[in-house]
Amino acid sequence: MILNKVRKTIKKHRLFDQGDRVLVAVSGGPDSVCLLDVLVKLSREWELTLAVAHFNHKLREEADKEEQFVSRLAGKYGLSFFSGASNVKEIAEKRGLGLEEAARHERYKFLEEVSSREGFSKIALGHTLSDNVETFFMRAVRGASLEGLKGILPKKDHIVRPLIEVTREEIFSYLKKEELLWVEDSSNKDTSFLRNWVRHRLLTLIKERNPSIEETLGATLQGLLWDWLFIEEEVDRALDKMDYRFENGTLYINLSNFDFHEAIKRHALSKLIYRFFYPGRSGVLTAAHIEGVLGIMRELEGSKKFSLPEGIEAVREYNRLRIGPKNEEISEPEVLVTGEGIYPFGDYIFEVKVGDFSNIVTFDKWCAAFDAEKVAFPLLIRYRRPGDRLLIPGVGRKKLQDYFVDEKVPRSERERIPLVLNSKGEVLWIVGYRQRSDLKPEGKRTIYIEARRKR
Incomplete structure (x- = not known):
């Protein structure tokens, strides 16, 4: 019965092409042992070339024995065997991840590396309908959108899940009938993990009311998947616009x-x-x-x-x-401008000159000119601080905060805009925006400042 069901799943979702090279992920548990046996029996129909991959998470004492079990299993079928390992607990602590997430990340990374290196066209995983139902409830408990509630995809890029319409009960019946052995993961009974809590407690209660909840919800998930695929097409069109x-x-x-x-x-x-x-x-x-x-x-x-x-x-x-x-607090040192020269600051380089610039009729927003009789060195370059104000003729001293709001300067950019101030701490120039108009050159001696972004 499972063979026919998996055959239909493969055809319906076009999981394989003729002649595919398939890397089968096998943990040694019942689902993956069943997957491997089923694919071996169906391989001739799609002319598949199979190989086995096992990842050792180094989380349990029996992990090494499980790796040896899978190695022998691959040998039984005459298939190539690839293994990998990582200290998942250490990685989770370093990256601030949960054990489940870190394990999944390392496992998938290993499978992708082997697939790419050895030239496999597909990676087959042992997710079942039971896993899909559990995932639905896990995401519903946390709060999820349609994208999350649609469940596990039968196929995503080169990753395929041939058992996605098979229940765990059907898998155990198949293993018993075919007299296949598997290893039991002791952590699967630990209900401190959300998936195990859903499997052993929540679904146990639901099955008292509806023993066929997996098949019932499987049909619902199939409908959600088709709805989501349609919306995905519309979303892609929207993203183009x-x-x-x-x-x-x-x-x-x-x-x-x-x-x-x-x-x-x-x-x-x-x-x-x-x-x-x-x-x-x-x-x-x-x-x-x-x-x-x-x-x-x-x-x-x-x-x-x-x-x-x-x-x-x-x-x-x-x-x-x-x-x-999130923006971190900016702690750029102040730069003291003592005279002509080049002054790096933040993302900018400031060039300061003193002389007659009367031949320059206009200045762009990255240049400022001050009358040297009204402005004297040293000058200061820094970022804004609370209370900074700019003198605007006819308006008075305006807070930079209010100025930025009026000019609709994005908040994230305000903290990275350099200011040029005089020795009294008065703002002379908001770089890229506005300078004090009452200090513009009237004589021939001018302090000329140009700001350029670093490359």
Whole structure:
């Protein structure tokens, strides 16, 4: 029965092409042992070339014995065997990850490395319908969007899951019938892990009311998957129309043309955030995270921010959304300008000259000129501080905070704008924006300052 079911799954989702070279991930547990045996029996129909891969997480005492078991299993079928190992616990602690996430990351990295090095066209994993149902409840408990609730994909790029429509009960029946041995992972009984809690407690209760919950929910998940695939096509069209860019580790989205259906907005936003900040991962963002970002996008005035996992922050700055690592406190030293010369500061290089510049009719925003009779050295270059003001004729002394708000300068940029001040601490020039107009040259002796970005 399983063979026919898997055969239909392969055809329905086009998991294999004729002549595929398939790397089968085998832990030694019941699911992966069943997967390997089934693929060996179906391999002739698709002319598949199979090999076995096993990753040792070094988390349990029996891990080495499990690796030996899988090695013997590969030998039984006459298949090539590839193994890898990492100290997952140490990696999790270093990166601040949970054990499950760190283990998954290291395991997938190993499989991808072997697949690329040895020229495999597909990687087959042993996820089952039971796993899919458990994943649905895990994500529902945490809070998830349609993207999360759709469950585990039968196929994603070159990764395939032939057992995704087979229940764990069917797998045990198959193993018993075929007299196949497997190893038991002792950690699967530890209900401190969310998946095990869902499997052994939540689903046990639900099955008292509906013993066929896996098959019932399997049909629901199939429907959700088709809905999600349709929305994905619409999201891709929307992304082609959106104005966004990713540079220096930060994503910028122009909100002026972000006028889509609410469902498209949610999925487009989620897709971009995952693509640039959590690539190759799932389950990092909850529905609350996406709603939080959409919430600040709906605000019309000023700047708003919302925190995302792992130190990422979304900030709406007028008609722009900026997503990236949270800004750290800037502690750039002051630079004292004592006369003519070159003065590096932050991302800029300042060139200071003194002389007759009356032949220069206009200055761009990266140049400033002051009457040397009104402005004297030393000058100071630094970033803004609370209370800084700029004297504007006819207005008076205006706080830089208010000036930036009026000019709609994004909050993230305000902290990186250099200021040039005199020895009294008065702001003479907001670099790239405005200088004191009452200090412009009237005589022939001028202090000329040019700011250039470092390359």
